[in-house]
Amino acid sequence: MNENIAIIRFPGSNCEFDVEEAINRIGAHARIVWHHEHDLEGFDGVIIPGGFAHGDYLRCGAIARFSPVMEAVASLAELGGPVLGICNGFQVLTEAGLLPGALMRNAGMRFVCETVTVEVASNRSALTAEVAAGTRLRLPVNHGEGNYICDAETLSEIESSGQVVLRYANNPNGSLNDIAGITNRTGNIVGLMPHPERAFDLVVGSADGVPLLRSFVHSVEAFAKCRVVVGQV
Amino acid sequence: MNFDVSVLVRGVEGIADPEGRTVERALGALGFAGASSVRVGKVINLCLSADDTESARVEVEEMCDRLLANPVIERYEITIVPTKTS
Numbered sequence: 001m002n003e004n005i006a007i008i009r010f011p012g013s014n015c016e017f018d019v020e021e022a023i024n025r026i027g028a029h030a031r032i033v034w035h036h037e038h039d040l041e042g043f044d045g046v047i048i049p050g051g052f053a054h055g056d057y058l059r060c061g062a063i064a065r066f067s068p069v070m071e072a073v074a075s076l077a078e079l080g081g082p083v084l085g086i087c088n089g090f091q092v093l094t095e096a097g098l099l100p101g102a103l104m105r106n107a108g109m110r111f112v113c114e115t116v117t118v119e120v121a122s123n124r125s126a127l128t129a130e131v132a133a134g135t136r137l138r139l140p141v142n143h144g145e146g147n148y149i150c151d152a153e154t155l156s157e158i159e160s161s162g163q164v165v166l167r168y169a170n171n172p173n174g175s176l177n178d179i180a181g182i183t184n185r186t187g188n189i190v191g192l193m194p195h196p197e198r199a200f201d202l203v204v205g206s207a208d209g210v211p212l213l214r215s216f217v218h219s220v221e222a223f224a225k226c227r228v229v230v231g232q233v
Numbered sequence: 234m235n236f237d238v239s240v241l242v243r244g245v246e247g248i249a250d251p252e253g254r255t256v257e258r259a260l261g262a263l264g265f266a267g268a269s270s271v272r273v274g275k276v277i278n279l280c281l282s283a284d285d286t287e288s289a290r291v292e293v294e295e296m297c298d299r300l301l302a303n304p305v306i307e308r309y310e311i312t313i314v315p316t317k318t319s
Contacts, residue, residue, distance in 0.1 A: 102305040
């Protein structure tokens with residue numbers, strides 16, 4: 001069993017087992033990795049799960065970005081390795097500068113915990129590559145700081161280059177341009193506030209997270225093959 | 234030298250501050266009808282040992298840029314005073 005997807009666990013992470021279960025159900029193999037690890041040798045993809053890393057002290061993700069493992073995450077991302085941040089993981093990726101913008105307190109101070117409809121806005125990312133733009137998905141959200149913001153220049157850049165990958169049909173948190181998820185210029189780093197791992201079976205209300213996670217898993221497999229061909233360690 | 238440092242972190246002007254608005258409504262509900270433009274920020278106090286005020290300022294600015302504030306959504310103000318010795 002080749003466990004080549006690392007799920008990073010910080011003190012305060014709480015969705016790592018859900019992510020592991022969802023990834024395993026897709027037929028891939030993930031292993032939970034403690035944030036003190038310095039290298040991610042043997043891993044071809046990374047998922048930063050939801051929760052409250054380091055208690056969300058100071059700002060969500062502000063302390064987590066300095067965890068030792070984050071340098072290894074940035075190195076893998078630099079090589080083109082798929083990196084996915086879900087909810088708190090998205091906040092960590094923006095604080096780390098791996099994704100543009102920031103996530104602020106929800107409009108109206110309202111913590112949102114419900115299943116919402118999102119639309120795939122672009123399929124040029126590791127998470128959405130196999131889902132057609134325009135597809136509507138039902139996914140759970142569960143956050144107090146999901147209000148995406150960035151400066152006007154960044155917004156026009158991410159909008160024009162297809163880096164906005166998911167949009168809310170009914171904005172639950174005040175997010176700029178209804179943004180629910182974004183990617184970097186090369187499409188291998190993705191962050192989203194909704195939880196695809198909690199929508200893995202109709203038994204839990206929706207299976208709409210499966211095509212997204214499957215797409216991510218296939219992106220990891222493609223990167224792993226490409227690495228072997230190129231001869232990287 | 235030892236310095237008492239205070240860093241005031243607040244949201245960028247023009248960006249919605251839902252916490253400030255909520256506090257403003259609560260103040261209004263208490264009868265403080267004249268209170269407006271309420272903004273909520275945070276204060277981080279620390280003691281710092283440095284050669285002089287200028288080098289202390291340089292170090293605290295680096296702390297702010299790297300950790301204490303997020304430049305996308307926040308601005309900071311630094312106050313540095315020599316620690317009083319009794």
